[in-house]
Amino acid sequence: NLADVTAKSASQSMAAGLLGTALGIGLSSLLQHDVQNFVMGFVVLSAFHQGCNFMSLQAVPLVHFNRHRLHLVLSHFLEQGGANKGSILSPAQVANMESFFPLVVHEDDAHTWLVIGSPLRLLSPGSADNFQELIFQFQSEAYLLNIVNERIHLVFLEHATGEDLIKGMYHAYTLRDQMTASSSKKIGGDGTDLVTTSQKLVNENFSYLKEELHKAGWETETEVTSVETSKAVRLSIEPMS
Numbered sequence: 001n002l003a004d005v006t007a008k009s010a011s012q013s014m015a016a017g018l019l020g021t022a023l024g025i026g027l028s029s030l031l032q033h034d035v036q037n038f039v040m041g042f043v044v045l046s047a048f049h050q051g052c053n054f055m056s057l058q059a060v061p062l063v064h065f066n067r068h069r070l071h072l073v074l075s076h077f078l079e080q081g082g083a084n085k086g087s088i089l090s091p092a093q094v095a096n097m098e099s100f101f102p103l104v105v106h107e108d109d110a111h112t113w114l115v116i117g118s119p120l121r122l123l124s125p126g127s128a129d130n131f132q133e134l135i136f137q138f139q140s141e142a143y144l145l146n147i148v149n150e151r152i153h154l155v156f157l158e159h160a161t162g163e164d165l166i167k168g169m170y171h172a173y174t175l176r177d178q179m180t181a182s183s184s185k186k187i188g189g190d191g192t193d194l195v196t197t198s199q200k201l202v203n204e205n206f207s208y209l210k211e212e213l214h215k216a217g218w219e220t221e222t223e224v225t226s227v228e229t230s231k232a233v234r235l236s237i238e239p240m241s
Helices: 002-031 037-060 067-079 091-097 129-138 162-181 196-215
Strands: 114-116 145-150 152-155
Touching: 037 091, 067 091, 067 162, 067 196, 091 114, 129 145, 129 196, 145 162, 145 196, 162 196
Parallel strands: 114 152
Antiparallel strands: 145 152
């Protein structure tokens, strides 16, 4: 009940504000109105405040995926063996592992090998025929995926749903797993199309992954799922007549 939650939050905030004001008045007299003491007190209390905020975030298990939470789940799943014997981290487990670094500090290493929402010139830098082949290969999916300069580029279509985002990310992490295990990191470099073989694995195992996610308490059939930045590009591909 949103109204009930809002009322409780407002009353708690008011009580905490009054208590903080009373403590601040007492602390200011204790610090003898010295500017240096005020600065030190401000730094200590601010650090304590941020620490409490961080602990409160870890205490709330969120059941919807963002990019970092999905990274933790998929990385653990594949490290444990994937669909063969891989286990799924629960929202509570992810909450204890999740990082909340701001701005330019990256929460994981996925940014070094995965680009989401690449412009067309980066997704398919070759000829128009190469792009047509890419469209044909992923004609039943709501995303396109390619390897360019040993980096995985993942672009979602305009109509992609929350489950499509999860499947596309699962494909990217499966492909990354195969690239790490392969002696060649280029498509067809050793006669094996890594994108195609990884796509086959994803199609075979995605239903199992989705079922295990539900068992662990995750919500997949939702539009709250978010793995893209504000600069990410989505494609709209019209069917050929």
